[in-house]
Amino acid sequence: MLQIIFDSLSLGSLYALGALGIALIFGVMRLVNFAHGDVIAFCIFALLWPSTDAMAIVFAGQLPWYLLVPLVLIVGAGLSVLCEITVFRHFRRANPATMMIASFALGFVIRYFLLMLFTSRPKSISLLPMLSQPVEIFGARLPLLQLITIVATVFILIGLSLFLRRTRFGLEMRAAAENFSMARMLGVRANRVIMGAFALSGALAGAIALIFGSQTGTADIQMGASIMLMAFIATVIGGLGSLAGAVLAGFLLGAASVVMQVMLPVDARPFRDAFVYGAVILVLLLRPQGLIAARGTKERV
Amino acid sequence: MTLLNLVNVSVRYGRLTAVRDVSIDLKEGQILFITGPNGAGKSSLLRAIAGVTPTAGGHIEFDGAEITGRAPEDIARLGFSMVPEGREVFGSLTIEENLLVGAGMHSRTAGAKGRTASDLASVYDTFPILKERRHQQAGLLSGGQQQMLVIGRALMTRPRLIAIDEPSLGLAPNITDQVYERLVALQSERKLTLLIVEQSSARAVMVGGRMILMRSGGVVLDGDARTLGNSEAVQAAYFGYEEQ
């Protein structure tokens, strides 16, 4: 039982962090950023020497964790901001569909760039190996990593919410997310807010990459895509643009996946995802605006 | 001294011309009412000055600087504060947070903290109801209270000119009276320049100042509100008799 709870929470953490990364950008730009998953993949590969071998050489692997973690977060934030400056900035006045397609294209560019350097073969890596030891809590044996994932996610969520509530930058981001053009008429700088949102979202991608990379012990170019799909669904059921909704839905999806894995009859387990998506459709039929409807349907300018 | 100068400004939406060659010269400290019927192009003109709607021709100067085509935040930072049609409070933010967003553009200057605190106190002084409810979500305020909030929020930017689009929209007449009373008081205390858009000329006649009447995108009349307001020319312009 405890095992199920922890599994749900740690899977939910990944989805919640992914959904947050999407919701942050959607909030200020009305952009559904499908390149987010590829930013996640990039963060892991940034630590490897380009090679075609199955055993990757992690050049940053010797780094102690207190350097490795910030490095990956900075790589994510940096790449994400770079995407904004080189691509999305030029689509600001475009309609949401155009921006979404641009984000798809950008995702492909990142993915093929990685493919060129590393080939499509997943590589086994060992990031933070000390975290795979099990620990015993309340009689259940849990991998330390799972515990750290949950604790780290809780810290990230608390930190982000303090940042949004207590700092001037956070205030401006919230105002801009609700009504971008009004915020600008009050002197809020559009570029600064949007770049800030991209930087935060990219750092979250870095966090996911670290967690996922250490959990699976592989670096896979496809790794972002699988989380992205769930994360994207979580942002939609959470109510597009609502940060709290994205987090809540992320955890709910994590729980739904784990619980169904356990509860479904063995024959039905391969179809677990179909059941999860079925539940998603049901939620959207009942609450089309999402669990927590975001304020501010005002157009960006 | 001229604070705001429009020269042949036009605004187009696709093939529709909403504002056609409008030229206005607004002096510092003046009160200017822009009136006119639905669809006259009043809001479009205001949005073009604020930089949220692109102009299709002409140019705009604020305090001697060319602002045509500049970003809304840059225009705001020069001292042009816009209160758009429908007020647009940040409904999910508290009242105090709404006000603080307005103070943001000065937050990097020396002594900003103290100045923001005193600006906040002075807004609360002008609108005591905002102080009472400062930790509540702004979306919960009534229409009149929201109007006071957005005027207060505009004041927090320390503007030289406030442009307000239909402050009376959806308000009971006695609440509108209160809003105008504060506006006029602020204008004389702080040497503010006011640009107020209203559909009817009635307020302009009550408050006084300069009045411009727009119709189908152009300026039809321009003069002293009290003299113009009661003239037949205004009635005629409203209903378009002059074309017949």
Ligand SMILES: Nc1ncnc2c1ncn2[C@@H]1O[C@H](COP(=O)(O)OP(=O)(O)OP(=O)(O)O)[C@@H](O)[C@H]1O
């Ligand atoms: N975003 C827009 N896209 C297309 N047309 C628009 C847009 N905004 C306004 N218009 C059109 O431009 C013309 C002028 O509109 P505007 O809102 O400026 O008038 P107004 O004088 O403010 O009217 P009201 O008193 O009803 O607020 C109208 O014909 C309107 O339909």
Ligand SMILES: [Mg+2]
């Ligand atoms: Mg209007």
